[in-house]
Amino acid sequence: xxxxxxxxxxxxxxxAAFVVAATGRAAFVDDSGAEPVVGPASTLLPRVRAVAxxxxxxxxxxxxxxxxxxxxxxxxxxxxxxxxxxxxxxAEAHRLLxxxxxxxxxxxxxxxxxxxxxxxxxxxxxxxxxxxxxxxxPPGAVVxxxxxxxxxAGAAGWEPDxxxxxxxxxxxLECAALQESQLRALGPRAVAAAHSESAAALLCxxxxxxxxxxxxxxxxDLIARAAGPRPADxxxxxxxxxxxxxxxxxxxxxxESTDLRNPGQVRGLLAAVGIDVxxxxxxxxxxxxxxxxxxxxxxxxxxxxRIATTYGYGWLDAHVGPDDRLRGGWTACDxxxxxxxxxxxxxxxxxxxxxxxxxxxxxxxVRADLGQIExxxxxxxxxxxxxxxxxxxxxxxxxxxxxxxxxxxxxxVAVLAAMYGQRSGAAGEALKxxxxxxxxxxxxxxxxxxxxxRREPLRTFGGxxxxxxxxxxxxxxxxxxxxxxxAGGSEAPASTAAYDSARGRFARNAIIQGSAAELFKAWAATxxxxxxxxxxxxxxxLHDELLVHVPAEHAEExxxxxxRALVDSxxxxxxxxxxxxxxxxxxxxxxxxxxx
DNA sequence: ATAAGTACGTA
DNA sequence: CGTACGTACTTATT
Numbered sequence: 001x002x003x004x005x006x007x008x009x010x011x012x013x014x015x016a017a018f019v020v021a022a023t024g025r026a027a028f029v030d031d032s033g034a035e036p037v038v039g040p041a042s043t044l045l046p047r048v049r050a051v052a053x054x055x056x057x058x059x060x061x062x063x064x065x066x067x068x069x070x071x072x073x074x075x076x077x078x079x080x081x082x083x084x085x086x087x088x089x090x091a092e093a094h095r096l097l098x099x100x101x102x103x104x105x106x107x108x109x110x111x112x113x114x115x116x117x118x119x120x121x122x123x124x125x126x127x128x129x130x131x132x133x134x135x136x137x138p139p140g141a142v143v144x145x146x147x148x149x150x151x152x153a154g155a156a157g158w159e160p161d162x163x164x165x166x167x168x169x170x171x172x173l174e175c176a177a178l179q180e181s182q183l184r185a186l187g188p189r190a191v192a193a194a195h196s197e198s199a200a201a202l203l204c205x206x207x208x209x210x211x212x213x214x215x216x217x218x219x220x221d222l223i224a225r226a227a228g229p230r231p232a233d234x235x236x237x238x239x240x241x242x243x244x245x246x247x248x249x250x251x252x253x254x255x256e257s258t259d260l261r262n263p264g265q266v267r268g269l270l271a272a273v274g275i276d277v278x279x280x281x282x283x284x285x286x287x288x289x290x291x292x293x294x295x296x297x298x299x300x301x302x303x304x305x306r307i308a309t310t311y312g313y314g315w316l317d318a319h320v321g322p323d324d325r326l327r328g329g330w331t332a333c334d335x336x337x338x339x340x341x342x343x344x345x346x347x348x349x350x351x352x353x354x355x356x357x358x359x360x361x362x363x364x365x366v367r368a369d370l371g372q373i374e375x376x377x378x379x380x381x382x383x384x385x386x387x388x389x390x391x392x393x394x395x396x397x398x399x400x401x402x403x404x405x406x407x408x409x410x411x412x413v414a415v416l417a418a419m420y421g422q423r424s425g426a427a428g429e430a431l432k433x434x435x436x437x438x439x440x441x442x443x444x445x446x447x448x449x450x451x452x453x454r455r456e457p458l459r460t461f462g463g464x465x466x467x468x469x470x471x472x473x474x475x476x477x478x479x480x481x482x483x484x485x486x487a488g489g490s491e492a493p494a495s496t497a498a499y500d501s502a503r504g505r506f507a508r509n510a511i512i513q514g515s516a517a518e519l520f521k522a523w524a525a526t527x528x529x530x531x532x533x534x535x536x537x538x539x540x541x542l543h544d545e546l547l548v549h550v551p552a553e554h555a556e557e558x559x560x561x562x563x564r565a566l567v568d569s570x571x572x573x574x575x576x577x578x579x580x581x582x583x584x585x586x587x588x589x590x591x592x593x594x595x596x
Numbered sequence: 597a598t599a600a601g602t603a604c605g606t607a
Numbered sequence: 608c609g610t611a612c613g614t615a616c617t618t619a620t621t
Contacts (some may be wrong), residue, residue: 261616263602281603306604310614334612339607341612348606348613413608420609509610513607543607543611 013062015088015176017169018048020073023159029169030063031177036169038162041076048077052084064088066176068105068154070201070332078205083532089198090172092332093179096194097186099457099465101335109149109171112178123151142167186463192572193462193518197332199525200340203538204330206528211325212346212357212539213549215590219316219356226352227308244308248301251294260301269294303350311345311353319344324360330541332521336506337514338464340521340541347542357540357591359549366536366558367594368585369545370520370566372396375415377516379579381461384440388578404433418445419512420505445508452507453500460514462573468503519581520544522573526565531558547591555587 016030026041028048037044051063065084067073069091077084091103098111106120121135121144137144140163142153152158153168160168183190224230228244231237249256258269266280273292277284282302288295320326328344341347349357359365375396379387390399401411406429414430435442451458455468524546528538534554540547550558562585570581588594 259617263617279602302604306615309616310605315614328613336611339611343613345605345614348604350605416608505609506611513610545607 013064013086015064015066015173016051017066017172017176018044018073018077019067019165019169019172020076021154021158021160021165021168022156025160025162025165026073026076027162027165027169029166029173031173036166038165042080045077045080045082048084049080049082052077052082062086064195066090066172068108068172069103070198070205072154074202074205078202078209084202085529086195087198087202088176088180088194089201089332090175090179092197092201093176093183093194095333095338096190096197096462096464097179097182099467101333104151105154105171105175106149106151108179109175112175112182113147115147119148121148121151123155140164140167142171183463186459189461189573189575190463192522193464196462196518196522196525196573197338199528200521201332203524203528203541204332204340207330207342207538207541208327210537210539210549211321211323211327212547213360213363214320214324214326215356215358216316216320216324218358219320219353220313222353222356223307223312223316226304227312230313241308244301244304248294248297251292251297260298260305266298303352307350307353311350315345326357333464333517337466337510337517338460339513339517339543342541346540351592355590355592357547359589362552363549364552364555365539365588365591366548366550366555366562366585367545367588367591368548368559368562368566368583369594370523371582371584373516373519373544373581374419374512376579376581377461377512377519378419378441378444380519380574381511381515382441382444384438384444385578387438387441391580394582400434400437403437404430406430406433418442420509444511448508448511449504452503452505455503458507458511460511460518462515462518464514464518466507466510466514468507516544519570519573522569523566526569527562530561530565534558534561559585559587 014030014032016028018026018028020026020041024040025038026044027036027038028044029036037047048065051065054063064086066088067090070087070089074084074087090105090108094103094108094111095101098117104120106123107117110117110120135144135146137150140161142150142164144150149171153160153164179194180191183194220230228240231240245260248260249258252258252269252273255269255272259265263280267277270277270280270285273294275288275291275295277288282299285295285299289299319328326344326346328342328346330343330346331341333339334341372395375387376391378384379391386403390396390403393399395408397408397412397415400415401408404411404414406414410430414434418431418434448458452468457468458466460466520541520543524538524541527546527548531548531550534550534557536548536550536554536558538546539549546562548558548562563583566581566583570579571577586594
């Protein structure tokens with residue numbers, strides 16, 4: 001098999017793979033021909049730290065650490081607090097190159113080697129325990145005779161010997177080298193994107209380690225306001241729940257037995273007071289607020305019920321640790337456009353609960369959110385010089401409005417409609433103005449839409465593949481093809497036109513949303529790297545918003561570096577400073593103090 | 597047990 | 608003014 005010497009172009013920095021098996025043993029292998037190191041992960045960490053902390057221009061100072069996936073291989077070194085600056089995450093590079101989310105090592109390996117991914121073997125118990133299998137890799141290797149990576153390698157229950165673990169590390173190096181050359185063929189931006197995505201994946205492991213600082217007393221108080229006091233036992237919980245329900249049910253005498261959690265029964269209750277609705281969703285009920293007192297009562301009940309169930313005492317107990325940190329799992333990209341995701345409410349905490357997110361003693365938050373990021377990203381992706389000129393304003397809708405000769409509000413609706421919406425409706429005239437003023441940007445949106453309709457994949461600005469073949473479960477839920485006045489055929493409930501336009505909207509949105517996610521991650525990675533020496537921790541990433549937990553004495557310096565990081569990362573990401581990006585940055589003690 | 601449907605929180 | 612995500616509860620299906 002390959003010795004995985006560095007096959008990149010001259011000047012490619014050295015790489016070293018660090019991989020960890022579930023047994024706790026790790027291998028550290030560099031591509032300079034040095035002797036591999038194998039042993040318990042904990043004993044290898046000092047060596048990894050030396051590489052991670054090395055500075056300067058010498059070879060070791062620029063070494064990029066390679067692993068299959070940060071969640072697995074970087075766990076121990078993140079737990080140890082090792083500040084890795086440069087890494088290559090094979091899984092994230094694979095997701096960038098090929099789209100989708102499945103990036104198991106065997107899949108990334110096959111794709112990197114040009115082997116059809118459909119032929120990747122399933123991991124079975126036989127791969128792990130049946131040593132007589134003729135199709136398995138030979139002893140001390142991880143590649144099978146058919147060229148596939150052993151699908152059992154890296155899976156649960158895998159117990160490699162040291163030679164196999166070294167082979168596993170060498171395979172990661174080989175994969176990274178192949179991926180880099182494939183990304184380079186897409187353009188230099190794609191290699192930079194892989195670096196940035198890899199840093200984001202590492203940041204995700206750190207986010208899961210550090211958690212979001214919580215003021216537990218305030219959290220308890222806010223929950224109590226919505227869900228009532230903490231129940232003493234199960235019977236108490238039922239009583240409190242009944243009392244919460246009674247506030248709604250007493251508005252409709254004779255219907256006290258309605259189950260408010262059953263939408264069908266709620267519909268019946270509403271019908272009894274003369275409100276006939278197709279469903280009981282919030283926006284359907286909203287117009288009936290003044291029709292009957294039960295409607296506002298029900299809507300208030302729903303908000304309280306949401307906090308009581310999803311963000312109640314159970315949530316607090318399960319996810320906020322004894323150190324008052326809210327923790328959840330993080331992923332560096334979703335399976336569609338590439339935004340970060342988080343679990344346990346970190347990405348959808350109701351605004352009412354945000355006062356409970358508070359810096360710990362001696363610390364503050366530096367909060368920064370990107371202003372109007374999506375139209376600014378459109379200016380970069382499309383390369384529209386006129387639209388880029390508009391981004392130089394702090395409020396880009398102002399120059400757009402001036403150019404179109406309309407009010408700012410009209411210009412804003414038109415831009416948003418062009419980026420997200422159907423190209424029709426109220427903003428029609430302003431949309432025509434956009435076409436004339438910014439033809440390059442509008443053309444990009446139209447082209448993306450058309451590619452989506454044709455099921456053709458596209459790439460974000462940084463090169464992430466947006467696939468339109470295997471996906472779009474959500475298109476069935478979207479738009480629904482209703483409004484069919486005539487009695488349609490008994491089958492074909494949704495027209496193909498509805499599916500086509502759903503794909504078109506998805507594609508148009510994904511290229512903007514996904515490119516914005518790339519810029520965001522580049523920014524976050526830069527903030528992480530440049531504020532570490534201040535004792536700063538990124539504790540939340542929310543699509544266009546960063547929350548950094550900082551020792552109070554370094555608040556101003558950290559703010560300045562967050563702003564600086566945006567200028568630098570935007571210039572690197574966009575390849576120029578033609579398009580301006582702006583952040584609203586403030587120093588606060590509670591997340592709720594953020595102005596909006 | 598698992599899946600689908602409904603509902604709603606965030607950007 | 609679209610897209611994406613995660614979570615919980617109910618109902619239907621295996």
